[in-house]
Structure formats: C-alpha cells, structure tokens
Amino acid sequence: MISIDIEKNLKTYQGKRVLKISRNFPAGSITKIYGPSGAGKTTFLKIIAGLVTPEDGKIVVNGTVWLDSVTGVSLPPQKRMAGFVFQDYALFPNMTVRQHLEYATDNTNWITRLLAIGKLETLDQHRPEYLSGGQQQRLAILRALAIRPKLLLMDEPFSALDAEMKQALIAELKIIFKELGSTVLIVTHNPQELDELTTSGLLIE
C-alpha cells in the first residue's frame, strides 16, 4: 500500500496555486493520472520520487516512511529507488543502450530480457542520438525497469510510440509489472488509451 498526502505550492502562468493530493494506492495497482497542462502531474511524480520537496505532507510506501514533514523525515531519491520514466526521457548522451541498463543493474540476464521487451537488442551499442524518438522512449522505460522498482512512476511514457508498438509494449509491461509486484503511476494526456492497462485513475485539476 502506498499512502500519499501532500501539499505543494505551485507557480503557474495563471498565478500561484496549491497542489493538494491525498490518496492511497493499493500495492500492485496501476493508476493513470490525468488532467490539464500545468496542473502539477509531473510535480506530483517528482515529489514521490524525492526529486521535489513539498511544503507539507507524508508519503508511506509499503510501511516505510519516505517523507514526513512533521518529523522531518525525507529519504533521498537514492534510498527511495522509485523507477522514473521522464517526459524528456533524460537519457545519458554518453552511454549506449546497453550501458544505460548496465548503469542501473549488473544482472546480465535481466538486461537481455529488457532489451528483448523493448525490441532494442540489435541497437544495444547505439547511443541515444542515433535512436528514433520511439526507441529513445522505450529505452527510458527499460532503464527505469532495470532497477526492478516496487514503485514505478511514468511521465507520458507512450507518447512517441506508434499504435502497434504501444500495444505490444503494454502487453509485455503488464507481465513485468505483475512479476515485479510493482505499483505503477502513469501520467497521460490521453487517459482512454490506458484503459486496458490501468486499474484506476486520478484526476489532477
């Protein structure tokens, strides 16, 4: 179970506003997060990962307190180890596809399997600049999965994939999520496309 209760001041073009979310996510659930641009969807994911600090709040993941503004507890992202798929992919330009995965894990069997899932086996010696947008996005997903995260945070993870590739990847991811027992939060601008994958939804306005 993941319990989140946070409050964060946001600066937007429309002025200042408060992002306030209180919600429990059952272990193993897959939740789509949607809402208008600038609502704070990405900030919400970054708060959970420990990359952004809220003014106030508490995050408890599977019984471990990650954040408690009252007691002053705030685990760094390195301790939280939440898998994170960034909207801009955040791939490392100096590393090849394989090196990205080797940077995250030393389990070669797992790397081989991930490469197969992402259909990147033949491109494993290529650097991101030589990959298409869709290939880069798949690599970003594989890198986040490489650490076998119990909590996976995905920010627009399928936006650059064609319909066929998306379907194939989602089918594979379903199996992986179940196998890892991961709880998954997916930010999307197109909630309908994730109906098949997700078990619940969260609207951030």
Add this chain to the structure above:
Amino acid sequence: MTDLSPIWLTLKLAAITTLLLLIIGLPVAWWLSRGRSVIKTIIEAIITMPLVLPPSVLGFYLLLAFSPQRGVGKWLQQTFDVQFVFSFKGLVLASFIYSMPFMIAPVKSALQQLPTTLAQASYTLGKTRWQTFIKVLLPNIKPSLFTASVLTFAHTLGEFGVVLMIGGSIPNVTRVASIAVYDSVERMDYASANTYSLILLCITFIMVISVFLFNKYQAKSPLD
C-alpha cells in the same frame, strides 16, 4: 645556443596548474552550478576577479601575503618551512589563482546547460551525487572540459606580471618563458627573445587550433 630551460619550466608550470585546477576546480564548478546563494555569488566573484584585475596587482598582494617577513608567509615559513615568494611553489600558487576563471567558468556554464533531469534520472537509479558527477555529468561536458583545460594551459604559458611579482627571474626556478623574452630584449639579445617567442607562439597556436578541431568534431551531426 639559446637556453631552453625557461620553456621547460613554463610547460611544467602550465601542466601542474592545469592538473591542480582539474582536481580542485571541477568540484568547485559543480558546486557553483547547483543552485544560487549569496555565498556562492561572492565566491564566484572572487574566482572571476583575476579576469579583470591587472596581473601586477594580484602579484603584488600575493607577494605581500606570502612574504616570509609577515603574516601567513611567516607562519608557513616557521611552521612548515615552506616559502612561496621567489620559488616555483609560489609560481604554481599564483598561476592557480590567476587561471581559476579559465577552468571554472566554462565548466560551470556547461554543467548548468545540461538538463536537470540527467542527474535526477541517475539519482532515481540509486547513484550518489559523486557517481552521477563522474559517470553522467562530466562525460557529457567533454568539449567544454577540453576547452577549459587547454585555455588554462595556454593562459599559464602567457603569464607575466603575476609570476614576475611573486617569483622574480631566477634561472631554472622562476624564470619562465615570458620573463625570459623580457630579459632577452632588455639585454638586446633579440635572437633568444625570438626563439622563446616563436616556440610560445607555435605551442599556443597548436593548442588553440586543437580546441577548434576537437569542438568541431564533437558538434558533428550524425547525419553527416
């Protein structure tokens, strides 16, 4: 036959200064690149000062600060038997301070231009700040790192005022090439002055052109 020891001394000084600035300047540049504070602004201003300060002014204050007759210089002499004035160590210290902006400013700027999500992605994979700096950030600012190193090296080759003030012109100890050129002209020995000048000119030209070539190669489009 022209005495080439000032050339070797200059190259040794430039190499040591560049190495020290790589070791100490890179973490400083990294620290400065992350966030803003009053202390960081003040330190950055101090680091940038040698760019606008006349070298003789910097040399003068270093001479006063490290004079064995007073203050820090006296304490260093009495406690550690170390003397910076009129010694090679003094040249290294002066060159280090004088060349700091050439190393730190471009590296800091390059680090700031990297997307913040690069470091964030590394942290979420469990990597420490240091691992992220070494494995992700530094390799992705290679052109700037190379440019900063070459500029630091080349700038040290050309130092005159600051090294003259703190080091004087002691053969094989502090008489670097730029000072040897000046001494030779004063002695009307234009042949030696020309030899030193020509060697410095060639070395500097090769270094600057290598920066342009390296950066051109790095910026090459994958479609070329």
